[in-house]
Amino acid sequence: MASKDLIEASNDLLRRLNPKNTTENLNSLISLFRNDPTLTEDLLSDTDQPLLVARDSENREYLLCDWNRDGDSYRSPWTNKYTPELEDGTYPSDALRNREIAANQAFDVYRELYYDRGVSSVYLWNQENNDFAGVVLFKKSVGDGAESKGTWDSIHVFEAKAVPGKAKFSYKLTSTVILNMVSSGETIGEMDLSGNMTRQSGGIFDVYAADLDSDREQDRERVDADHIANIGKLVEDLELDMRNLLQEVYFGKAKDVVANLRSVQSLSQANRDRLVHQEMISSMSKR
Template structure:
């Protein structure tokens, strides 16, 4: 019998473990088998880490798309933190960098309007016939007795292929949601998971600034749709589970209602 591929086995294992511990589990698997590190980091979405740009003092988000070894490129300074050992690291071309700067300004406004806080980062890189990039958004809620804790991570990876006076966009969006509650009276509850969706569309392009507007609309529409789906899946299902596990009525009233129901059914049967 042929042995299973270690990478497939690692992915299969991660699918069976608690989604809230994905980052910790990926780190543990990489420590056990370092040869899987690159493939796992590219394939598995984990909650976004936060670093501070030493040149601007602003926080930025870290992912595989702005990583070079153990360093991460800041979207604000275009420099790696900490500096890479073998040079300046891979940075976008001058044209793509200008689009990246404009996109970071636009999504910083989007983040403030929609999230009322949190952190955003946009990273772009050159590809044949266009460019690609990712839009990252993160919002966390500090643990408290009343509201519990929570974290929302949005990862939007896209490709923009140039066409005559237009562009073809491919967008893959992942949202990682992690909610928790811990109290002496209620105990501990964790609700974690992720949702992935894809979309493609063509849009008109008059100048490089059009790319920022087009990508912004796609990300905004996708986040609205995914948020509605998460509301149905996460909160609707959680409400159903809690409703089945615990009734709001006292047990005595529930038993009395059941007894009344049984008497009514018995009387109807006897009359028949």
């Protein structure tokens, strides 16, 4: 089987398994492809896994993902250092690193507003000319070790490309939310609700001096501020839409299923209500 077919088959299998066990299932697949490093790298880059939390040399929490990984080491967005240390690790340019620092500070405020607690990380990397790409990550866990617990992982990957001849940038955003909720107790027994959702968005926004390669610090700060505001708006809007969709799909559908299994009111009352409803429809249609 060709490598492309193996990747497609692996991704299809992972989509059908419990998202809570994605990391374990992915490691099992990788063990089958251990003689093909390229296939392993492709599978790792194509698969969204629940985010892991680590601490850097300054004891600051940050999130691990494929976008801040180089070999077996991970780069902290706060210290810009790899753990374990690397002599020839991949780093953003100095200008993009300054934008990365500002983005981490801004999205840390976003995390505080929308998540209250949890961990956020932003990683950027260079592309051609003034173009760049990056990922915005959020993770929050609640009730660890209690009867009810849950985790929320948001992964927002984006590309920013300059529009030729204009002070504008085109942004493309792909967002994935991985949700896992577990509850156990004598009253309801055990419940495991896990899933993920991926959506895309984008737009063209103004960026100050987008077509200039200015060396002035004030100009660079204004460009960075515009980029962060534009990306933040896309992330905020799409994440809110996905949160509402997850609520509708998970809880709305669960409510409908339970209602069909066991009625809250007596069946006789339900039948009477249904007859009254039918009589009202009939009388309205005769007018």
